[in-house]
Amino acid sequence: MESEDSVRLRLEELHKDLGKKQRFEEAVSTIISLLQDRYPTASPSLRKSFYSVICRVATVLKTRFTAPGFWLSGLKLFEFSLSLLSEHSERQHLQACVAQAKEILHQIDNPSPSPESTSNGGYLFEGHLTVDPEPPQPQWLVQSNLLTAAAAALSNAESSQSPAENSNTSETVANILQALNGNFDDVIDGIINFETDSGTPKVPPASKEVVAKLPVITITEEVLAKLGKDVQCAICRENLAVDDKMQELPCKHTFHPPCLKPWLDEHNSCPICRYELPTDDHKYESWKEREKEAEEERKGAANAVRGGEFMYI
Structure with missing residues (x-):
């Protein structure tokens, strides 16, 4: 039987193979075999190595290889891993991976009909029949x-x-x-x-147009060396690897695109520095502009008071 060091080296090689499209499915199949043979008797450190490579599969699926065949391989791995892993946080993450894989495969198998194919595909607007269905009334x-x-x-x-x-x-x-x-x-x-109890509005999701225009960069060997070996996506906590796609906010912090979009929908702020993106909510943007003007007035009044104090000294 292979030593744990040998298994760990194989997992590191598989971690690299997962980034190659033509070797992804074979690598996933090998991971399942190794899990079956070695995980039950593995030491805690080797189990962490197994979990790390499973997380890598999830990241690659979300950021790079999105075809149905890849997702089927990933789903098989996630479901098999659930039968072995016992740590609560790891199982929660795997359950989320299983749910996402099933949802994506269901959407591929059952695509939603296009507006043109529906019987009530359009509505009359300013004398013209639109293509999209009529939006719900506020x-x-x-x-x-x-x-x-x-x-x-x-x-x-x-x-x-x-x-x-x-x-x-x-x-x-x-x-x-x-x-x-x-x-x-x-x-x-x-x-x-x-509005919350303090009178501060709840921050709406980030503007879809703004998010779509955020630049996407690819992690290279040079970039990874500059960032450091253990640099992570601050949302999913997965270590970055060469060829990962990362989306950059105006504050220059980067995250996996599939991680960033749901985060901005819920929080609309950088997880690191709390930089806030524009929204499509005109009421909220007007409130924010009023607050900005009010803050400038408060600062001006405070400066005037301080100036008056200096005059009387």
Whole structure:
């Protein structure tokens, strides 16, 4: 039987092979065989080496090799690894990898229909039929339309003398009020989500257009040597390797593109320095501009006070 040092060297070679498209699937298959043969009796340090190479598979799938065949190989590895690994944090990560692989393979097998293929593919806008489906109405507009309909129904009821018509109108108003009540919770949630208890708005996701234009760089031997051997993506904590694709924020910090997008959707700030990207939310951007102006006024007032103090000294 091979010594643990020999297995560790093989894992390091496989780690490199995972970056080569023509050898990726063979490397994954070899990792599964090694897991089956050596993981149950492996030392804690060797188990960490196994987990590291499994994480590398996940990173390569998310950043480079996205074809269905590669994802199928990765899914097989992740599911097999789950039957062996026992550490809670490692199992959580693998469960997330399994879920992502299944989701991606499902999307490939069941692509969503294009707008042109749907029966209600467009809507009339300024005299022209659009290609995309009509976007959902904002909740405030839904509420306004329901209130208008309720008012109109009550007005008709007042002018009507027929008991039958009054009965139909009462039923209509009841239905409108029920719909109004159903939408009310959504509107309140929107208000609560926009402002916290301190009056500071919740930061919306980063602008999709801005994120799409962020530069993508490829890690080379020279770049890796400059960054250091153990440099990581600050989001997934995976060590960087040669040929990794990294997306660069204006603050010059870089992250794996598949890691960065969901992070910016939820937090919209650099995980390292908290640099904030522009959003598509005009209300939030207006608030931010007002805060900036108010901060400048506060600084100006503070400087004026300090200047006055110096005059009286």
